[in-house]
Amino acid sequence: MGAPLDSAALQRLLDGSPFSRACKLAVRAVDPEQGKLTLSMPFLPNFARDAEGTQFHGGPIAALIDTAGCFALVMQLGQGAPTLNFRSDYLRPAGGALLLANAVVRRAGRTVGVVDVDVLDDADRLVAVGRGCFGTRA
Amino acid sequence: MGAPLDSAALQRLLDGSPFSRACKLAVRAVDPEQGKLTLSMPFLPNFARDAEGTQFHGGPIAALIDTAGCFALVMQLGQGAPTLNFRSDYLRPAGGALLLANAVVRRAGRTVGVVDVDVLDDADRLVAVGRGCFGTRA
Amino acid sequence: MGAPLDSAALQRLLDGSPFSRACKLAVRAVDPEQGKLTLSMPFLPNFARDAEGTQFHGGPIAALIDTAGCFALVMQLGQGAPTLNFRSDYLRPAGGALLLANAVVRRAGRTVGVVDVDVLDDADRLVAVGRGCFGTRA
Amino acid sequence: MGAPLDSAALQRLLDGSPFSRACKLAVRAVDPEQGKLTLSMPFLPNFARDAEGTQFHGGPIAALIDTAGCFALVMQLGQGAPTLNFRSDYLRPAGGALLLANAVVRRAGRTVGVVDVDVLDDADRLVAVGRGCFGTRA
Numbered sequence: 001m002g003a004p005l006d007s008a009a010l011q012r013l014l015d016g017s018p019f020s021r022a023c024k025l026a027v028r029a030v031d032p033e034q035g036k037l038t039l040s041m042p043f044l045p046n047f048a049r050d051a052e053g054t055q056f057h058g059g060p061i062a063a064l065i066d067t068a069g070c071f072a073l074v075m076q077l078g079q080g081a082p083t084l085n086f087r088s089d090y091l092r093p094a095g096g097a098l099l100l101a102n103a104v105v106r107r108a109g110r111t112v113g114v115v116d117v118d119v120l121d122d123a124d125r126l127v128a129v130g131r132g133c134f135g136t137r138a
Numbered sequence: 139m140g141a142p143l144d145s146a147a148l149q150r151l152l153d154g155s156p157f158s159r160a161c162k163l164a165v166r167a168v169d170p171e172q173g174k175l176t177l178s179m180p181f182l183p184n185f186a187r188d189a190e191g192t193q194f195h196g197g198p199i200a201a202l203i204d205t206a207g208c209f210a211l212v213m214q215l216g217q218g219a220p221t222l223n224f225r226s227d228y229l230r231p232a233g234g235a236l237l238l239a240n241a242v243v244r245r246a247g248r249t250v251g252v253v254d255v256d257v258l259d260d261a262d263r264l265v266a267v268g269r270g271c272f273g274t275r276a
Numbered sequence: 277m278g279a280p281l282d283s284a285a286l287q288r289l290l291d292g293s294p295f296s297r298a299c300k301l302a303v304r305a306v307d308p309e310q311g312k313l314t315l316s317m318p319f320l321p322n323f324a325r326d327a328e329g330t331q332f333h334g335g336p337i338a339a340l341i342d343t344a345g346c347f348a349l350v351m352q353l354g355q356g357a358p359t360l361n362f363r364s365d366y367l368r369p370a371g372g373a374l375l376l377a378n379a380v381v382r383r384a385g386r387t388v389g390v391v392d393v394d395v396l397d398d399a400d401r402l403v404a405v406g407r408g409c410f411g412t413r414a
Numbered sequence: 415m416g417a418p419l420d421s422a423a424l425q426r427l428l429d430g431s432p433f434s435r436a437c438k439l440a441v442r443a444v445d446p447e448q449g450k451l452t453l454s455m456p457f458l459p460n461f462a463r464d465a466e467g468t469q470f471h472g473g474p475i476a477a478l479i480d481t482a483g484c485f486a487l488v489m490q491l492g493q494g495a496p497t498l499n500f501r502s503d504y505l506r507p508a509g510g511a512l513l514l515a516n517a518v519v520r521r522a523g524r525t526v527g528v529v530d531v532d533v534l535d536d537a538d539r540l541v542a543v544g545r546g547c548f549g550t551r552a
Contacts, residue, residue: 019195022184046160057157058221059201066196066226083196084526085227085547087363087501088204089390089409090220091383106405107367111525111549112498114365114405116392129382129390131407133365133499133547135525222388223409225363225501227528227547229521244543245505249387249411250360252503252543254530267520267528269545271361271409271503273387295471298460322436333433334480334497339473342502359472361503364480366496 002078140216278354311381416492
């Protein structure tokens with residue numbers, strides 16, 4: 001377990017992943033002491049669920065939840081935290097220019113960590129919630 | 139509730155979604171009577187989790203699970219089946235040229251349906267399992 | 277959808293269920309406006325996971341999560357809310373004289389509702405978290 | 415990691431847990447090579463969800479899923495396998511004289527294992543499905 005990572009270091013990690021870079025994931029806020037991290041994801045044309053192109057498909061939302069949950073632990077622990085499993089619940093259709101994922105670490109144990117993620121649209125509506133379990137052994 | 143959809147109709151629905159089309163999701167097998175559907179997803183450069191580019195990021199795998207689960211019900215019911223929630227468990231690193239998602243409907247009730255999805259790599263290794271709950275009211 | 281239920285009405289519903297009564301579930305706090313409900317469950321001898329009898333088995337904790345999630349919606353909606361699915365994550369061994377389950381409704385939609393449940397021991401440690409999806413049609 | 419456990423050894427472990435013993439959980443079938451285990455749970459008066467007493471409450475069903483999933487790994491690995499998290503989906507009202515839980519190990523990794531559990535009533539109807547993640551380090 002290393003030192004907590006700051007915003008710039010986390011952004012470099014995100015940009016080092018072709019998938020996260022393609023999704024234009026950006027670190028918006030970090031609070032290692034509270035175990036809180038916020039990522040944003042813009043509405044890219046390829047994220048549209050239907051031909052109208054006004055709503056996010058659930059797939060990119062799940063990917064955002066997965067990554068925000070993982071990175072909240074990476075931030076705190078200063079090491080990788082592979083996703084073991086996660087759950088996504090979709091609460092409302094998600095449109096707008098971008099989504100924000102607020103992740104909060106509920107528990108960082110020796111073997112696994114558990115993180116909650118709330119996903120908000122650009123009008124601050126809660127559109128989805130996620131909960132994941134990640135490996136925490138160095 | 140309409141008539142079951144065949145492979146060509148399901149592929150048209152997939153292609154009508156910018157996200158599913160961008161992920162090059164393809165219908166590989168359908169069995170409406172058994173509630174079984176197989177989708178494939180190739181390894182696109184943007185799906186790589188790290189710079190080496192040899193492994194799928196968990197995000198596209200979750201999107202594949204979500205879509206395969208939904209489409210198994212769409213196939214059976216001949217109508218939309220919006221994702222309410224799903225769980226993804228990652229069992230092994232996932233590489234290779236493509237992934238196959240085998241979805242099977244466990245229950246198609248009046249309000250919700252439950253679908254299991256096994257994800258295999260091109261060497262037939264089980265790399266992830268998913269389980270989702272979808273709305274089934276017309 | 278009826279009027280919100282108060283603490284006494286919810287306790288009567290709990291006591292009308294042989295299972296909830298046997299578990300000695302008790303309503304501790306209600307806040308229909310905020311969608312918040314707290315239930316307690318004492319450590320009964322039959323809840324012990326091992327012969328030492330100092331820790332709750334995960335089974336009763338799951339049952340507590342399920343019931344607290346369901347009853348948070350029952351409180352708000354004034355009607356039944358059958359469990360469709362839920363997830364339990366165990367964060368720490370759970371001992372002590374009783375557990376408190378703090379449930380909060382994240383979304384009460386026309387078809388389903390989603391509720392989060394935090395489970396605390398009598399020293400106010402977070403021992404488990406739950407998230408459930410419940411039917412909300414009258 | 416020890417030698418696989420047989421039916422009698424698993425039953426002794428179940429009976430050593432006050433909770434499992436109170437629920438009268440019984441080992442019905444074991445297949446360590448295939449990672450398959452079947453437990454049964456009778457309909458006890460305290461398991462009833464409502465005053466009529468004809469249906470199992472979801473709580474005991476969740477406890478059955480949790481225990482069957484855990485014990486499938488215990489059987490294979492010959493060691494403890496604490497529950498990290500699990501999901502229960504309820505498919506139909508569950509009545510009858512007993513429930514059977516068929517657990518199958520999907521993956522037994524070095525850190526965690528994933529197990530699926532199907533729950534059938536005494537008329538062989540699928541009433542619930544579960545999926546859990548358990549610690550596998552000795």
